[in-house]
Amino acid sequence: MKSELRVGVAGLGTVGASLVRLLRRKADSFAARCGRPVTVTGVSARDRSRDRGIDLSGTAWFDRAEDLAVSSDIDVFVELIGGDNGPAEASVRAALAAGKHVVTANKALLARHGVELARLAEENGVSLAFEAAAAGGIPVIKAVRESLAGNDISRIYGILNGTCNYILTRMEQEGLDFSECLADAQRLGYAEADPTFDIEGFDTAHKLALLTSLAFGNEIDADAIYIEGISSITRADIEAATELGYRIKLLGVAQKTDSGIEQRVHPTMVPRASAIARIDGVLNAVAIDGDAVGEVVLVGPGAGGNATASAVLGDIADIARGLAIPALGRPVGKLSPYKAARMRMHEGGYYIRLAVYDRPGAFAEIARIMAGEGISLESIVQRDRTRRVGDQTPHGDTPQPVILITYETTEAAVKRALATISAQNVVAGTPQLIRIEKLG
Amino acid sequence: MKSELRVGVAGLGTVGASLVRLLRRKADSFAARCGRPVTVTGVSARDRSRDRGIDLSGTAWFDRAEDLAVSSDIDVFVELIGGDNGPAEASVRAALAAGKHVVTANKALLARHGVELARLAEENGVSLAFEAAAAGGIPVIKAVRESLAGNDISRIYGILNGTCNYILTRMEQEGLDFSECLADAQRLGYAEADPTFDIEGFDTAHKLALLTSLAFGNEIDADAIYIEGISSITRADIEAATELGYRIKLLGVAQKTDSGIEQRVHPTMVPRASAIARIDGVLNAVAIDGDAVGEVVLVGPGAGGNATASAVLGDIADIARGLAIPALGRPVGKLSPYKAARMRMHEGGYYIRLAVYDRPGAFAEIARIMAGEGISLESIVQRDRTRRVGDQTPHGDTPQPVILITYETTEAAVKRALATISAQNVVAGTPQLIRIEKLG
Numbered sequence: 001m002k003s004e005l006r007v008g009v010a011g012l013g014t015v016g017a018s019l020v021r022l023l024r025r026k027a028d029s030f031a032a033r034c035g036r037p038v039t040v041t042g043v044s045a046r047d048r049s050r051d052r053g054i055d056l057s058g059t060a061w062f063d064r065a066e067d068l069a070v071s072s073d074i075d076v077f078v079e080l081i082g083g084d085n086g087p088a089e090a091s092v093r094a095a096l097a098a099g100k101h102v103v104t105a106n107k108a109l110l111a112r113h114g115v116e117l118a119r120l121a122e123e124n125g126v127s128l129a130f131e132a133a134a135a136g137g138i139p140v141i142k143a144v145r146e147s148l149a150g151n152d153i154s155r156i157y158g159i160l161n162g163t164c165n166y167i168l169t170r171m172e173q174e175g176l177d178f179s180e181c182l183a184d185a186q187r188l189g190y191a192e193a194d195p196t197f198d199i200e201g202f203d204t205a206h207k208l209a210l211l212t213s214l215a216f217g218n219e220i221d222a223d224a225i226y227i228e229g230i231s232s233i234t235r236a237d238i239e240a241a242t243e244l245g246y247r248i249k250l251l252g253v254a255q256k257t258d259s260g261i262e263q264r265v266h267p268t269m270v271p272r273a274s275a276i277a278r279i280d281g282v283l284n285a286v287a288i289d290g291d292a293v294g295e296v297v298l299v300g301p302g303a304g305g306n307a308t309a310s311a312v313l314g315d316i317a318d319i320a321r322g323l324a325i326p327a328l329g330r331p332v333g334k335l336s337p338y339k340a341a342r343m344r345m346h347e348g349g350y351y352i353r354l355a356v357y358d359r360p361g362a363f364a365e366i367a368r369i370m371a372g373e374g375i376s377l378e379s380i381v382q383r384d385r386t387r388r389v390g391d392q393t394p395h396g397d398t399p400q401p402v403i404l405i406t407y408e409t410t411e412a413a414v415k416r417a418l419a420t421i422s423a424q425n426v427v428a429g430t431p432q433l434i435r436i437e438k439l440g
Numbered sequence: 441m442k443s444e445l446r447v448g449v450a451g452l453g454t455v456g457a458s459l460v461r462l463l464r465r466k467a468d469s470f471a472a473r474c475g476r477p478v479t480v481t482g483v484s485a486r487d488r489s490r491d492r493g494i495d496l497s498g499t500a501w502f503d504r505a506e507d508l509a510v511s512s513d514i515d516v517f518v519e520l521i522g523g524d525n526g527p528a529e530a531s532v533r534a535a536l537a538a539g540k541h542v543v544t545a546n547k548a549l550l551a552r553h554g555v556e557l558a559r560l561a562e563e564n565g566v567s568l569a570f571e572a573a574a575a576g577g578i579p580v581i582k583a584v585r586e587s588l589a590g591n592d593i594s595r596i597y598g599i600l601n602g603t604c605n606y607i608l609t610r611m612e613q614e615g616l617d618f619s620e621c622l623a624d625a626q627r628l629g630y631a632e633a634d635p636t637f638d639i640e641g642f643d644t645a646h647k648l649a650l651l652t653s654l655a656f657g658n659e660i661d662a663d664a665i666y667i668e669g670i671s672s673i674t675r676a677d678i679e680a681a682t683e684l685g686y687r688i689k690l691l692g693v694a695q696k697t698d699s700g701i702e703q704r705v706h707p708t709m710v711p712r713a714s715a716i717a718r719i720d721g722v723l724n725a726v727a728i729d730g731d732a733v734g735e736v737v738l739v740g741p742g743a744g745g746n747a748t749a750s751a752v753l754g755d756i757a758d759i760a761r762g763l764a765i766p767a768l769g770r771p772v773g774k775l776s777p778y779k780a781a782r783m784r785m786h787e788g789g790y791y792i793r794l795a796v797y798d799r800p801g802a803f804a805e806i807a808r809i810m811a812g813e814g815i816s817l818e819s820i821v822q823r824d825r826t827r828r829v830g831d832q833t834p835h836g837d838t839p840q841p842v843i844l845i846t847y848e849t850t851e852a853a854v855k856r857a858l859a860t861i862s863a864q865n866v867v868a869g870t871p872q873l874i875r876i877e878k879l880g
Contacts, residue, residue, distance in 0.1 A: 139587030147579030150753020310732035313590020
């Protein structure tokens with residue numbers, strides 16, 4: 001058996017503590033699989049005195065992650081601090097420069113500095129591994145980078161944020177409002193006190209940026225991602241989706257188009273019968289469309305201490321076994337520059353919910369404007385079921401909800417049409433717009 | 441860029457032809473991912489004159505696979521011949537002995553000789569890779585062997601045969617008989633002229649034997665697998681399953697128990713809401729229960745030329761990138777001997793369909809016998825809906841279908857109870873028994 005692999009763990013929150021615990025409990029079985037013992041020889045965290053339920057008395061303690069990163073007593077530096085700068089960034093850079101392998105779960109850091117860090121790893125002949133950064137326990141990084149290496153991928157998409165999926169699932173299953181579900185998610189620890197990062201889609205965007213690079217071989221560009229969160233989704237949208245045979249999911253989608261790569265995060269109508277529609281609660285799922293394999297879908301826990309630690313352990317096992325592969329699947333010099341497709345060029349179907357004033361000709365006006373933009377309507381549903389579309393009996397000035405489903409069209413056409421409709425004084429408030437994703 | 445990797449392909453059926461085609465079409469993108477060009481330099485098949493839609497004029501032809509296997513012009517030998525002996529076995533052995541890496545999709549060969557071949561690969565310092573052998577395009581081998589290396593796996597199970605899943609799906613969705621669906625599957629090319637290997641569960645068993653070894657670190661033992669196929673499943677069973685909230689799937693299940701490892705292939709009742717219940721048609725799916733990650737489910741195409749070639753390409757990419765990992769996840773010397781749990785020790789719920797003669801006391805007798813074996817019944821359903829359970833009005837001597845669902849019990853108790861019931865002359869024919877799998 002080869003010599004011991006020595007691991008330093010920076011950040012002892014839920015994932016860090018789980019990792020230390022698992023590495024100890026599984027010392028023998030993990031060594032059998034890796035062909036050598038793997039031991040935690042050093043740790044670092046902010047507060048030394050905090051009780052984490054693990055005995056750290058025999059393990060070297062470092063107050064500063066940067067010091068652990070360059071310690072001569074570690075071979076692998078595991079960064080679980082979080083954040084796209086500060087000690088996380090500094091310690092990862094220091095570790096790579098010192099010739100240590102790095103394993104990280106830090107999507108924010110990689111979304112911002114991934115290419116640079118991959119280059120640093122390459123220059124120093126070490127691994128930069130991040131299976132835990134994209135969909136928690138789901139082995140999607142390895143699947144895209146290695147197993148599906150023979151595929152030209154046309155699209156990769158998924159449910160990458162458990163908080164959002166939990167909220168949307170409960171809204172649908174229990175007929176609740178967004179705010180009620182968010183409050184519950186916070187109470188159960190599925191959402192942060194400040195939930196913006198999750199519910200507004202930024203977390204999904206960071207993960208998507210990594211998957212995009214691996215799938216298409218381009219440089220990471222998280223800033224180019226079109227992002228909409230789920231806070232605008234109402235019960236009316238969820239009910240309409242159900243009625244129309246869809247479910248609403250927050251998807252991250254990266255897709256090759258003729259004009260470049262689309263990266264988008266937004267609430268999405270997915271057909272009820274699709275695999276992705278059936279992912280409930282805090283689960284994550286990623287679907288990969290490859291030209292050889294067809295579609296592969298991976299489902300599992302996207303967060304949680306042990307599940308995330310499982311992904312970190314997979315990366316450590318690779319390093320212990322001597323498997324060296326470029327962080328982004330190919331040498332940094334072989335990555336292509338990211339070429340963004342413009343969001344207004346996006347093609348797809350649209351769900352549009354309007355609050356239409358009950359005036360003669362209002363419908364005709366809306367239909368005329370849509371037709372003027374070349375948009376064909378698949379269906380028009382008036383949500384007040386006691387009335388039929390086109391009824392023009394006076395009803396006071398209360399706007400009536402009307403839902404349009406378009407056939408495939410462009411984002412630009414839809415946006416222009418909605419701007420024109422809004423200017424005509426036939427609808428109240430801002431129209432709701434949810435994109436429909438075409439799934440096989 | 442490193443030097444070219446030279447590939448020899450033996451067997452030019454659907455998968456082999458797809459592989460050659462894909463490797464040519466993707467030469468550039470695949471080279472970028474692998475860090476070196478990958479070229480088919482030699483091929484072998486039985487009939488040189490057959491038109492396979494690929495131009496082989498510039499590629500060395502070998503009439504005998506064994507000659508290609510040891511050719512000095514190849515670095516990797518891809519075996520797509522099939523069969524657990526003959527030229528497939530001989531050529532794989534020859535290639536490994538000659539220091540060539542081997543990639544194979546041959547589950548039958550590995551189920552029988554896998555450990556021996558893994559040892560041969562080890563002794564010669566080469567890879568033996570077989571992602572295509574377990575669930576076609578689904579990257580399950582790599583997931584279990586590498587990504588989930590930090591997990592102690594308690595169970596791995598899945599739908600591993602598309603033919604069976606296609607037949608069961610159509611039986612359910614269209615209310616057809618087994619024989620009609622089989623005939624359709626044969627007409628569509630989803631089933632062979634002699635379908636025994638698929639429908640009687642042998643193909644699933646071969647794949648399961650490989651997954652079991654990877655999941656639990658034991659030697660492969662396909663002979664120890666308990667096997668039942670799907671030919672005994674009737675419309676009555678499918679209808680009862682639907683009514684009771686289940687679907688019937690042919691599962692391969694490997695599970696750790698206190699007395700050893702259970703490996704079993706049989707029609708299984710799975711809860712309608714479970715992920716595995718929702719896999720329709722020719723798709724495959726594998727679920728892995730790990731102590732750290734929880735449950736991960738992988739879904740995708742289990743067969744087909746391009747999908748299988750995708751898995752082969754993934755293995756070739758690993759070899760091109762210099763990733764060397766023991767074929768069975770650990771050195772052969774570290775595999776534990778396979779310790780089988782006895783099937784009669786299996787614990788679970790059971791679906792039992794009996795044809796009960798309409799005689800006073802028949803029900804009481806059956807209930808008494810079940811109770812005598814310590815079996816508790818969750819439900820008793822008399823399938824003739826015009827009558828209630830326990831009705832003893834004379835009805836001629838026509839046996840009436842009765843369905844029992846048991847709580848968790850042992851296989852031994854159920855088998856004894858059924859033997860006793862059969863001996864009492866209260867039921868006609870052989871009772872139908874389908875195991876219920878507990879899913880999270």
